[in-house]
Amino acid sequence: MNSHFHSTNYSASGQGRPPATQVEIPGLFHPFTVAVSRIENPKVRTLIFDRPLAHCDPGQFVMTWLPGEGEKPFSITQDDPFAITVADVGAVSHSISQLQPGQKLWVRGPLGQGFAPAGKRHILVGGGYGAAPLSFLANRLLRDEGEVRVCLGARGADDLLLVDHLRAMGCSVAVATEDGSAGTSGLVTALVQAEVSRGADHLYACGPMGMLLAVWEQADAAGLPAQLSFEAIVRCGIGLCGSCELPENICQKVGIAPGWLVCQDGPVARIGR
């Protein structure tokens, strides 16, 4: 587990008694104030807060709470200042997406296991909202002087996220849309195949299950190690309730131990050589 949370030594440790085990647990909610609400596309905004989120890795997530409204998980778009990217797809996410500068959102985390960068030449693949954590990952990879090539796929131009942001950071970005309204017409996998052919050290992907499995097959066929960030219905976020277990057939397909919990063992699975 990450050691990102308050660490409390619970057991009394008296003389002659071995040191008690350190139990590290995710913390409680902390309010963050919105500094900027940036419109990404007609359904999606990025909320940039007033301060950093400490000790987090790209690919980790947070649980966000609006008291009286509800709680939703979001991946971390950036750590300093802390930002999340919110799609308006339900009652709670609508309320969160409408937050204005000066308003507060309660956050617990970071939670789960993030990406573990490896090598220097990186391919990042995002489908739909999967672009959000890749932005944070790209930032870290570029800071470490890596070459970052990003392939983004979406249904249409209005569903794309963070394209300009990623380009401004220094990534090369290729785009595919299913309806052909932006970039290449078709699925992101066509872009991935081209990038894999050019060679790379590592592939990182975040998006819907079908895309992840297709991209994993491409990486596997090329002998490229891959890290996949899975999406799931997360309820407790801390490995208590079991709601987010990855289906066993998916575990078997990509070669991870069955009974894998997206919130605790993931969201990121490190797969391959």
Next chain:
Amino acid sequence: MAELSTRFLNMTLSSPLVVASGILGTSAPVMERCAIAGAGAVTSKSAGPEPRSGHANPVAVAWEGGVINAIGLTNPGCHEEVAILTEAKARLAKLGGKLFASIFAPTVEAFGEVARVTAQSEPELIEVNISCPNVASEFGTPFSACAPDAAAVTRSVKQALAGSGIPISVKLAPNVPNLSVIAKACVAEGADAITAINTVPGMLIDPWAGKPVLCNRSGGLSGPAIKPVALRCVYELAAALGPSVPIIGTGGVSSGLDAAEMILAGATLIGVGSVMVAEGPDALTRINAELSDYMDQMGYASLDDFRGKALP
């Protein structure tokens, strides 16, 4: 290396560690993973007569003393649960692990019916959850609050299971003034074992929001904060019931020494739950190793050598 295998009722477990009910839901792959990590038995999340989605979020948060949760008995209903449990039992059997099936119901009669359905999966034990602290707004005061109610549920379940050969353990709440009276009433109606304790009712309030953190407002505390409460309850029950009624001592066990304390208080098996929030199922491997190490240091060859040793 000390021997961790344990006789419990009509069975032998490879380890006294039992994954507590409600931890990680009910899923054959997850239960299998817990057995591989070293659980002697795995308890399913409580299933009732009908599917339930449970409470709205937030349903659980970790705090410096452990965890507080109000999941709200999320479950697919006992009829669908039977298929999951049957699969889990087959997988656990290959690993030498035992399946304990937890049940709940809103009425005494429904408890019998849920037990009858659950028995189809042939679990090694049925744990009768009469003490969930998070559903009082729907179901009223838990049956664990008074001896006659606890006894009535026990009788209903035992009647439903007559002839099945499946033993039961009744899971009790700590927040009663007369725990051993309630436990004795259950034993008098045929309870084969007692599980103690369920989570302790509690609340967290966010000072900046000015509201309770959980959507259900109150929840059940678990983890290190409640270990002393659990130890006291297990100790009282072991003294009152004697060695013929085994106790599954549950509450805040996070290390091998915590497990040893439960055995010293008189527990036969040890429930493990919230520590897996911090560590996942690997916590079971660590606790087994630490318990064995403690026994080696103390010169105990088996758990029987020190079970109940702290009792008067």
